[in-house]
Amino acid sequence: xKLCGWEQKYREILREFGFDRKDDARAANLxxxxxxxxLPLNKLDHEIKNRAVFVIGAGPSLSSSIPAIKRFKKATKxxxxxxxxxxIENGIRPDIVVxxxxxxxxxxxxxxxxxxxxxxxxxxxxxxxxxxxxLFRNCIGTTEGKQFGKIKNFGGFTDGDRCAFLARYxxxxxxxxxGMDFGSKIxxxxxxxxxxxxxxxxxxxxxxxxxxxxxxxxxxxxYTTSEPIKGFQNISFGDLQGLVRE
Numbered sequence: 001x002k003l004c005g006w007e008q009k010y011r012e013i014l015r016e017f018g019f020d021r022k023d024d025a026r027a028a029n030l031x032x033x034x035x036x037x038x039l040p041l042n043k044l045d046h047e048i049k050n051r052a053v054f055v056i057g058a059g060p061s062l063s064s065s066i067p068a069i070k071r072f073k074k075a076t077k078x079x080x081x082x083x084x085x086x087x088i089e090n091g092i093r094p095d096i097v098v099x100x101x102x103x104x105x106x107x108x109x110x111x112x113x114x115x116x117x118x119x120x121x122x123x124x125x126x127x128x129x130x131x132x133x134x135l136f137r138n139c140i141g142t143t144e145g146k147q148f149g150k151i152k153n154f155g156g157f158t159d160g161d162r163c164a165f166l167a168r169y170x171x172x173x174x175x176x177x178x179g180m181d182f183g184s185k186i187x188x189x190x191x192x193x194x195x196x197x198x199x200x201x202x203x204x205x206x207x208x209x210x211x212x213x214x215x216x217x218x219x220x221x222x223y224t225t226s227e228p229i230k231g232f233q234n235i236s237f238g239d240l241q242g243l244v245r246e
Contacts, residue, residue: 017199053176
């Protein structure tokens, strides 16, 4: 379901972070050449529509969430980039991975080999590593700008909030967040290698703002097992049973 108002949010992101729309467009054009012709959109529709969906981020609370996630084998799991490693290491198969390719490449490849749909995001800062997308068998390309060709725009900015936007776009009945923390700590699985912590925290603040905006635009059931987010109902692991089939 198309989300009205995203273009305005994209303009805010460009201004706030000093990104160049032209760089994003160049990245999207490259990714359009790299992804395979047949898009597995019907697979996403099958995995998400009218279902309870776990959106799994790589925040500090992810480790404590693993036992609860593992218990619900039938729940659709949409996983943000770095969290892919945590799930696979614990014997959990991701159904959908949302990534801009700055996570652990070994585990992204493993997720693809496990038949996960890889939703690869293009932006000006990752144009040099986009060819990695050609290694994935089920790959969809995305952008924050105008969609075209094989490139889609489901909304969202960071890997984590894009997972929630994706779930909403394809009609999830309820969305339940795990490992989506927006404090001053960065999760162990959140970033590979060196990074600018101040910029990372700024991006997390924007992600939280976008999730709150998403909640204000929709009346579907939204829950979080992590930090409180306006528009999302806090729920304990013990109360998941009533929402999701095991």
